[in-house]
Amino acid sequence: MEKEKLVHEAYLVSHVVEENGSFPNNGRLPLLIYKGAFMLKPDDTTEAIKKTFAGNGYSNSWENGIYDYHHYHATTHETMGVFCGRAEVQFGGDHGVCIELNRGDAVVIPAGVAHKCLKSSDDFLCVGAYPNGRDFDMKYGKEEERPEADEQIAAVPLPDNDPVYGSKGHLHDCWYTQA
Template identity: 50%
Template structure:
């Protein structure tokens, strides 16, 4: 950390999402929703979120929006941090939960968990990254043998660090 406090411990919600037919989700790792955990100054650029992720080993970052179709990654976990605007993010497929995220919120999505932007403000902008800069694949449900898919998802390594707080954050607590 530098002289500015860049991340703060806000409220963290942890929830395991069950398999939902066409989407495997992740039976072992909960989605982690960090409310108000990214402290962003008015002069900060969206890259500030990527700097925080990068410092904690979450790389291969990007800035933009979230797809408006249910999708998941079977080969990596993902973190999303909201820079501006709001988004209603559905997690777990069509029967899953919906969370509203705004500036300063973040969500860690385990491999296999479906996610979709169901509504966002016109100024919505987020940043995303993956542990150790892993490449990500795109899956849209019903790709094939669920047993094989679930085995691949279960084989994705647990990140060493929480993307916001390093080795002292909620991820090591909830994912070990």
């Protein structure tokens, strides 16, 4: 499928997710939710999202749901594209923001931002990937993770491209002005 037919201009929802004690989050780079970024056709597979991400430099991809416990990554940013279903996801820890993700939405999670699936439809499936195929770590908001996690988060480079829109797009508008 042609990229022009798959990718659409999304409605952007962004949130700056501040440190909350247990989770470092990322008060510098906002969480980005692209509502309706992918116009998926009935015969599309998850490869459509993977190819878009890979074409923009995001690889080391996976397909699954989102864990039902708070976790974050200190060594990389993460992007996800919703292939089917819907999920209510909390970002930032117990008192964080809750966002409903639906088929075709994409999210860009800055390093350090906690995320957890609160509930989802039985058919919920998303594709995740990382800038330049970076390896991800798993952190759980434990006291002993800090301050090393804070140092790792500060060292994560900005991605070269937006995972959906490439050299243009919301990531450049929202993250490069904050750096």
